[in-house]
Every structure is written in C-alpha cells, then in structure tokens.
Amino acid sequence: MNGDSAQAAGLKRSEFDLPDGLVYLDGNSLGALPRAVAARIDGAVKAEWGRMLIRGWNQAGWVDLPARVGGKIAKLIGAPDASVMVGDSTSVNVFKALNAALDLMSDTESGRTVILSDSGNFPTDLYIAQGIAGAQDRWQLKIVDPDEVAGAIDESVAVLMLTEVDYRTGRLHDMAALSAAAHRAGARVIWDLAHSAGALPVDLGNVEADFAVGCGYKYLNGGPGAPAFIYVRPDHADRFGPRISGWFGHEAPFAFDQHFRPASGVQRMMVGTPPVLSLSALDTALDLWADVDMHEIRAMSIALSQLFIAEVESRCAGFGLRLASPRDPQRRGSQVSFRHAEGYAVMQALISGNVIGDFRAPDIIRFGFAPLYNSADDVRQPTGRSGR
Amino acid sequence: MNGDSAQAAGLKRSEFDLPDGLVYLDGNSLGALPRAVAARIDGAVKAEWGRMLIRGWNQAGWVDLPARVGGKIAKLIGAPDASVMVGDSTSVNVFKALNAALDLMSDTESGRTVILSDSGNFPTDLYIAQGIAGAQDRWQLKIVDPDEVAGAIDESVAVLMLTEVDYRTGRLHDMAALSAAAHRAGARVIWDLAHSAGALPVDLGNVEADFAVGCGYKYLNGGPGAPAFIYVRPDHADRFGPRISGWFGHEAPFAFDQHFRPASGVQRMMVGTPPVLSLSALDTALDLWADVDMHEIRAMSIALSQLFIAEVESRCAGFGLRLASPRDPQRRGSQVSFRHAEGYAVMQALISGNVIGDFRAPDIIRFGFAPLYNSADDVRQPTGRSGR
Numbered sequence: 037m038n039g040d041s042a043q044a045a046g047l048k049r050s051e052f053d054l055p056d057g058l059v060y061l062d063g064n065s066l067g068a069l070p071r072a073v074a075a076r077i078d079g080a081v082k083a084e085w086g087r088m089l090i091r092g093w094n095q096a097g098w099v100d101l102p103a104r105v106g107g108k109i110a111k112l113i114g115a116p117d118a119s120v121m122v123g124d125s126t127s128v129n130v131f132k133a134l135n136a137a138l139d140l141m142s143d144t145e146s147g148r149t150v151i152l153s154d155s156g157n158f159p160t161d162l163y164i165a166q167g168i169a170g171a172q173d174r175w176q177l178k179i180v181d182p183d184e185v186a187g188a189i190d191e192s193v194a195v196l197m198l199t200e201v202d203y204r205t206g207r208l209h210d211m212a213a214l215s216a217a218a219h220r221a222g223a224r225v226i227w228d229l230a231h232s233a234g235a236l237p238v239d240l241g242n243v244e245a246d247f248a249v250g251c252g253y254k255y256l257n258g259g260p261g262a263p264a265f266i267y268v269r270p271d272h273a274d275r276f277g278p279r280i281s282g283w284f285g286h287e288a289p290f291a292f293d294q295h296f297r298p299a300s301g302v303q304r305m306m307v308g309t310p311p312v313l314s315l316s317a318l319d320t321a322l323d324l325w326a327d328v329d330m331h332e333i334r335a336m337s338i339a340l341s342q343l344f345i346a347e348v349e350s351r352c353a354g355f356g357l358r359l360a361s362p363r364d365p366q367r368r369g370s371q372v373s374f375r376h377a378e379g380y381a382v383m384q385a386l387i388s389g390n391v392i393g394d395f396r397a398p399d400i401i402r403f404g405f406a407p408l409y410n411s412a413d414d415v416r417q418p419t420g421r422s423g424r
Numbered sequence: 425m426n427g428d429s430a431q432a433a434g435l436k437r438s439e440f441d442l443p444d445g446l447v448y449l450d451g452n453s454l455g456a457l458p459r460a461v462a463a464r465i466d467g468a469v470k471a472e473w474g475r476m477l478i479r480g481w482n483q484a485g486w487v488d489l490p491a492r493v494g495g496k497i498a499k500l501i502g503a504p505d506a507s508v509m510v511g512d513s514t515s516v517n518v519f520k521a522l523n524a525a526l527d528l529m530s531d532t533e534s535g536r537t538v539i540l541s542d543s544g545n546f547p548t549d550l551y552i553a554q555g556i557a558g559a560q561d562r563w564q565l566k567i568v569d570p571d572e573v574a575g576a577i578d579e580s581v582a583v584l585m586l587t588e589v590d591y592r593t594g595r596l597h598d599m600a601a602l603s604a605a606a607h608r609a610g611a612r613v614i615w616d617l618a619h620s621a622g623a624l625p626v627d628l629g630n631v632e633a634d635f636a637v638g639c640g641y642k643y644l645n646g647g648p649g650a651p652a653f654i655y656v657r658p659d660h661a662d663r664f665g666p667r668i669s670g671w672f673g674h675e676a677p678f679a680f681d682q683h684f685r686p687a688s689g690v691q692r693m694m695v696g697t698p699p700v701l702s703l704s705a706l707d708t709a710l711d712l713w714a715d716v717d718m719h720e721i722r723a724m725s726i727a728l729s730q731l732f733i734a735e736v737e738s739r740c741a742g743f744g745l746r747l748a749s750p751r752d753p754q755r756r757g758s759q760v761s762f763r764h765a766e767g768y769a770v771m772q773a774l775i776s777g778n779v780i781g782d783f784r785a786p787d788i789i790r791f792g793f794a795p796l797y798n799s800a801d802d803v804r805q806p807t808g809r810s811g812r
Contacts (some may be wrong), residue, residue, distance in 0.1 A: 077466075081461060124513070131668050163673075167665065282516070282548045309515075313702050
C-alpha cells in the first residue's frame with residue numbers, strides 16, 4: 037500500500053465507527069470503536085450467552101479466550117507463543133507481576149531490597165508497589181526521575197519496574213538498554229506497555245523482559261475498562277507461585293481439587309472466571325492488527341506527531357504553549373503533550389470545538405495518535421471538520 | 425400478585441430470552457439472559473463508547489458504575505448503602521477481603537493464626553487462602569467438614585471464611601449463628617455469597633458479617649464472567665490498607681498523585697479501571713430485582729425444589745439416584761443435587777434432551793432453581809418441552 041495515502045486517510049479508518057466531524061486524538065486514553073465489535077458483542081450476548089447458556093464455555097470457546105486473545109497481543113509485542121494471557125485490570129496484573137518478580141529474587145538474593153521505578157510511571161503502578169512494600173518490610177520502593185533511572189540501577193535493586201512511554205509527556209524509555217543494564221546488575225525487569233502495545237514496535241523477546249503488563253482499552257481498542265494483559269518470560273513461568281492463586285490459575289480448574297496446584301506457564305497468572313463479554317470485544321478489536329506492520333504504524337505515528345507539532349507551533353505561536361514531549365520523535369511514544377498555564381480551559385475549549393485530547397494536572401494537554409484511524413486530516417484541518 | 429400462578433409461570437420469565445423448548449436448571453452456574461441486557465450493551469457500545477468516546481466516563485456515568493451497581497446488590501443482601509462495590513472477579517475479591525480481615529487482626533491479636541474454612545467451600549476460595557498462608561508464615565488454613573465448623577471456632581481462629589451455600593450439595597450454613605459464634609470467639613467473618621445473592625434472603629447487616637463477596641453471573645444474571653461484588657462492614661472500612669492498592673481505590677484517582685492514599689469506605693477495595701461493558705450488563709440485569717421480595721423468591725425456590733425432589737424420586741425410583749442435598753429445604757440453598765455412579769453420562773443425556781443442569785466430579789448432578797424464570801412447568805414436564 038501507499039504510505040502517503042494511508043497517512044492522509046488513516047490506515048483503517050473505515051473499520052472504525054467514529055462520529056462525523058470529530059477529531060479524536062485521545063486513543064491513548066480510550067481507543068475508538070472498531071465497527072466489527074458491536075456485532076461481535078451482540079453475538080456474544082444473544083447467540084452465545086442467550087442460546088448456548090452454560091454450554092458457551094465449550095461451544096463458543098469462552099474458556100480459551102484469555103489465551104487466544106493473549107496470542108494476538110503476543111504477536112504485537114514480540115512475545116513468544118503462549119506467553120501472554122488476558123484478564124483482570126492492568127493494576128491487578130502489575131500486582132501479580134511485581135510479586136512474582138520479587139518471589140524470583142527472594143530466596144537467592146537476600147541483599148536486594150529495592151523496587152526501582154520513576155516519577156514518570158503511571159500512578160497506579162507506583163501505588164501497587166507502595167502497597168507491596170508496605171506489607172512486606174523487606175522491600176522498599178525507590179522513585180527517581182526518568183533521566184536518573186539508568187544511574188540508579190545497582191546491586192540493591194531487586195526489580196526495575198517502568199512504563200515504557202510516560203503517560204504525561206510521551207517520553208520513551210530505551211527498553212532494551214535499561215533491561216540489559218538491570219540484568220547485568222542482577223535485577224528483574226517489569227515493563228508496563230500500556231502506551232506501547234499497538235502504538236509502536238515492541239520486541240519483548242529481544243529485550244529479554246522478565247514480565248510485562250499492558251492495557252486493552254488504549255491503542256488496542258478493546259473498549260472502556262477492557263481486560264489487561266500479562267506476559268511472563270517462558271523460562272520464569274514455572275519458578276514462582278502466583279501471589280493470587282485462583283481457580284483459573286490451577287492446573288485443572290474443573291477437577292475442583294481442594295488444593296492449589298499452579299498451571300504451567302503464564303496460565304498460572306489467571307485468577308477468576310474470565311470476563312467473556314469484554315474479552316470478546318477485545319478479541320475482535322485485535323483482528324484489525326492481523327495484517328499490520330508495526331514499523332509502518334510507527335512511521336505513520338511519527339509523521340503525524342511531527343506534523344502536529346509543526347502546525348501547533350506555527351499556528352499558536354505566542355499563546356504560551358510549550359512542548360512537553362521530547363522533540364526528537366525517536367524519544368517519544370505515539371502522543372504529543374504541551375504545557376499551558378490554562379491547560380484545563382484550553383482542553384475544554386478544544387473539546388467544545390470537537391477536537392478531543394485530554395488534560396493531566398497541573399498543566400498538560402495531551403494528544404494521542406492512533407494511525408489505524410488518525411490521519412493528516414485530523415492534524416491539518418481540525419476546525420474545518422467541526423462542521424462550522 | 426398470585427403466588428401460585430407466578431410459580432407456574434416463573435416470576436419474570438417474559439423478561440428473559442430463553443430458547444424455546446429448553447429446560448434451563450443451571451442458573452446457579454450461569455444465569456439466563458435478561459432481554460433488556462442486549463439493548464443496554466448495544467447502547468453502551470455504540471452510543472456510549474462509539475459516540476461519547478472518552479467523554480463517556482462522565483457523560484454516561486461510567487465512573488460511577490462500580491458503586492451504582494454495588495448499591496443495587498446491597499439492597500439484595502441486606503447491606504447498608506455505600507458498603508458494596510462491584511469489580512474484579514470473585515477470586516480477586518476473596519483475596520482482598522481475606523487480606524483485609526487478617527490485617528484487622530494482625531496488630532492486636534498475635535495469638536490467632538488460623539484461617540478456618542470448610543471442605544464445602546468453593547475451591548477458588550480455598551486456593552486464595554492457601555496462597556496467602558503460603559506467602560505469610562503466620563497464617564495457616566484449616567479446612568474442616570461443614571458439620572464441624574461450629575465446633576472448630578476457637579481463640580486460635582483469626583478469620584472464619586465460608587460460602588453460605590455448598591456449590592455441590594446446596595447445603596446451607598446458618599450465617600447468623602456461625603457469625604455470632606466467630607465474633608464471640610473474637611474472629612472476623614467473611615461470607616462468600618456466590619450461591620446466595622439473588623437466590624435467598626440475605627441480611628448482612630443483621631448477621632454482622634465483616635466482609636462478603638459474591639458473583640455477578642449466577643442468580644444475578646450479569647453474563648458470563650460478570651464482575652463480582654465485595655462488601656465491607658462500614659465501621660471496618662477505614663481501618664485497613666487495601667492489599668492491592670490501585671488507582672481506583674485512591675482517594676483522588678484523577679489527581680495522579682505519586683503516593684497512595686486510600687479512599688474512604690469500600691471504595692478502597694477498588695483497584696483498576698472499571699470494566700464498563702460488563703458492569704453495564706450487570707447493571708441492567710439487576711433492575712429485574714427492583715420490585716422483587718426475596719422472601720417470595722425463597723418461597724418459590726423451595727416449592728420448586730421440593731416438587732423437583734418429589735418428581736425425581738417418584739419417576740426415577742430404582743435407577744440409583746441418591747439425594748445429595750439436605751432434604752429439609754430450610755437447610756438447602758436454591759439447588760438440588762443427586763448422586764449417581766454414572767452422573768456424568770446421566771447429565772450428558774439430559775442435556776441432549778434439552779434439560780440443562782451440570783455435573784460436578786465425582787458423581788454429582790446439580791439442578792439450580794431461579795424463580796425469576798424457572799417455574800413448575802420446568803419441573804413437571806421436561807420431556808414434553810424438548811419438542812422431541
């Protein structure tokens with residue numbers, strides 16, 4: 037396909053149900069609705085739940101959804117087959133991954149006490165780590181500035197836990213370099229890919245991440261509150277007991293044994309009954325990625341964000357906007373943020389004008405670029421699209 | 425309304441979308457589809473997610489769903505306002521409740537070490553407790569026979585954790601008596617109401633339970649894998665730190681503070697982003713209960729299950745079926761189980777004949793009665809309804 041025309045049109049814009057006249061630049065917060073999802077959900081409700089009832093677990097394959105949806109995500113993030121499961125929220129998955137990573141360290145590495153993260157991490161990741169450190173005296177959470185992470189990796193660190201793309205500024209960490217540094221220092225690494233999966237190429241196998249988690253409702257377009265994913269490096273998966281040991285993480289859930297025996301592999305990270313309706317939405321949303329090259333997505337994302345910065349800085353010069361994102365697109369995820377003293381009011385005015393981004397206190401306005409549906413038209417003519 | 429006619433027709437059968445000719449006696453595993461749910465979900469997908477996009481969190485009230493749906497459940501289980509939240513799976517909620525209950529004990533009650541449960545508890549509850557006991561040396565899980573629970577409550581017990589209705593036999597615990605005994609002994613009590621909510625009257629306030637959890641997809645008809653609920657006694661809610669401390673349990677999630685400060689009340693039990701689509705399904709499913717008297721439901725349930733036992737024992741005499749449920753309906757939840765050496769084959773044959781119950785190893789066949797849609801017709805004429 038022709039890259040220029042795709043960029044003008046949005047790679048798969050016709051596959052999304054977006055309101056006419058709306059410029060939607062908030063797919064980094066909630067992805068748009070893929071057209072095929074409504075029919076899939078309707079079928080999951082009426083034909084599966086309504087007609088099959090309990091038989092749907094086998095007849096409709098509900099029981100396999102966490103692994104099947106995980107398999108589609110694995111392809112997008114460079115993870116091996118059968119290393120990703122989908123279920124629970126990102127926060128719960130951070131809890132599972134961090135406990136597992138600490139478990140891997142606790143017997144052999146008694147001198148390590150630090151969970152290292154940065155102030156650019158999403159707050160819930162930090163809250164989860166605070167909760168774990170608060171409950172187990174051994175661990176302490178150390179939060180440094182994003183630029184200071186590399187320098188803070190030393191032999192006190194048990195686990196390095198970072199989000200690749202800063203949710204406020206879009207600043208991109210160098211996953212491969214930081215993972216390698218952590219491993220050289222003997223630490224484990226957890227990556228939160230909430231703003232990475234579906235936004236830029238990720239190659240978990242190559243960076244040798246130990247654990248990863250991520251979100252189903254941003255660039256993956258799984259719908260509001262879609263279930264999240266969790267990745268476990270295959271050679272770790274049988275070496276820890278899951279911290280939340282529920283029946284779907286059991287070796288044989290339907291044997292109804294009285295004693296927990298963890299399933300092999302990443303399956304042991306599952307806990308309760310899978311959320312079938314929301315997994316079904318995400319399953320269909322992920323089909324849009326089957327023939328997509330993430331390097332093409334990345335090129336389009338960079339072209340869009342560069343164009344956006346250029347247009348904003350030229351049209352809005354003198355109005356007090358300052359670029360909050362790295363200017364170098366190689367150091368930025370798929371979003372652009374500006375600071376403005378009246379950021380909240382600016383964003384409210386944009387939304388009133390049918391241009392949707394979002395605001396993050398105290399002064400950040402964010403714009404996400406999802407090349408599956410965003411195009412140069414969204415960037416160049418926002419006022420022309422609002423209808424008047 | 426006339427109780428007899430309701431019993432013949434199913435109290436609200438016309439509000440459910442059930443296949444013609446099917447006798448569905450498995451609502452204790454997966455509740456049937458309320459007709460209004462399909463339209464609600466379709467609206468949540470197309471009109472809310474599709475049109476409002478990120479604005480749905482406020483415009484469609486997504487952010488309030490966990491508490492709003494929790495409020496509807498609170499009415500069904502005799503819980504005070506604002507004491508129930510909905511989200512995560514039952515298993516994850518057991519994990520939260522058990523950790524919280526143990527936290528309440530740990531400072532002041534150092535002699536208590538036992539988590540007491542019984543062999544009739546659903547396996548995932550036992551697995552969760554095993555995981556907690558395995559990770560924290562102080563606690564040990566003690567599993568006794570259901571009949572021995574009362575006698576095992578002593579001053580070694582930190583937490584009594586039970587499911588009111590045994591998932592295999594339907595045997596009903598005396599919640600009020602066991603809670604009182606546990607409290608007299610100084611222990612905390614957690615009730616799993618998976619087979620209780622929507623099945624029989626529950627009065628959490630009156631039994632003074634400390635915590636409760638339960639399932640959205642059985643008698644509450646929230647759909648496969650629907651989110652679960654959690655109840656915290658209001659005077660406990662501000663006395664423990666949530667074990668899984670995520671951003672939706674923060675006092676001010678959208679302040680994006682770096683440090684966790686628990687929300688007040690049961691809100692602190694929330695963790696990640698609420699699952700909007702599945703919460704919407706459950707929200708609408710719960711509207712069916714607004715004008716329902718749980719004592720009427722209980723009377724209908726008992727009438728149906730007594731009729732069922734009488735019909736089975738008379739029609740199937742001599743075929744090796746043994747009643748596995750208590751014969752006294754006051755000691756039984758809303759299900760009837762029989763044992764049969766060829767139980768699995770028997771259930772497969774029934775399913776082939778359009779009568780759906782389920783099988784639990786090694787020899788139990790179970791039949792659930794949901795008076796919102798089940799009626800005496802389901803019990804009396806199953807073969808006549810299969811249509812051949």
